Amino acid sequence: MEHWEKKRGSGFLYLIIKDGVRFAVYRKKGFTLVELIIFLALLGVVLAIGYRIFFFGQRAFAVGSDQFQLQSEIRKAGDFIIDEVRNATEIDIINTPFFAQTGYGYIYLHDSKIVYEYSGGTRDITDSLLKDEDVFSIRNSDDRNFLCIDMTGTLNGNSYNLSTEILLKNVVNKSSQSGKVIKYKKLMP
Numbered sequence: 672m673e674h675w676e677k678k679r680g681s682g683f684l685y686l687i688i689k690d691g692v693r694f695a696v697y698r699k700k701g702f703t704l705v706e707l708i709i710f711l712a713l714l715g716v717v718l719a720i721g722y723r724i725f726f727f728g729q730r731a732f733a734v735g736s737d738q739f740q741l742q743s744e745i746r747k748a749g750d751f752i753i754d755e756v757r758n759a760t761e762i763d764i765i766n767t768p769f770f771a772q773t774g775y776g777y778i779y780l781h782d783s784k785i786v787y788e789y790s791g792g793t794r795d796i797t798d799s800l801l802k803d804e805d806v807f808s809i810r811n812s813d814d815r816n817f818l819c820i821d822m823t824g825t826l827n828g829n830s831y832n833l834s835t836e837i838l839l840k841n842v843v844n845k846s847s848q849s850g851k852v853i854k855y856k857k858l859m860p
Contacts, residue, residue, distance in 0.1 A: 808849035
């Protein structure tokens with residue numbers, strides 16, 4: 672048989688008698704001021720740690736995203752140039768400004784981006800990320816000609832440099848040149 676008795680005090684004391692055994696249960700309502708202050712202090716510490724971890728992760732993601740975009744743009748330009756001029760039959764490096772001639776393709780640096788000009792049309796290969804400097808040069812070594820590309824880009828404090836050389840299989844006896852424009856002709860398939 673179960674029996675409850677209420678006793679006086681700061682909280683509630685219930686005396687439960689079950690099968691002849693007495694159990695005392697103390698129930699108090701609410702929190703004391705000290706408990707509330709300790710809880711708020713611990714909550715503040717946890718939130719401060721969480722805030723720092725969140726914003727550190729967000730900043731690291733933004734830096735990584737910018738670096739990825741920068742590398743992708745410069746590599747895309749490098750791959751495009753390699754595919755376009757590798758089998759060129761004529762090639763010259765000239766400076767800007769230039770006047771396009773019929774039958775030639777042009778790849779050049781303009782407003783910090785690589786631009787491709789062909790048959791009267793133009794297309795941007797990269798976004799505006801590159802440093803405005805001579806990025807193309809021709810080097811002769813052992814009667815073989817190489818197109819050297821040296822592009823440096825910056826985005827939100829990150830920088831990336833792509834330096835590569837392309838063997839020009841169909842071009843012979845070329846003197847050293849450097850500039851911002853590749854003027855080339857290639858056999859059409």
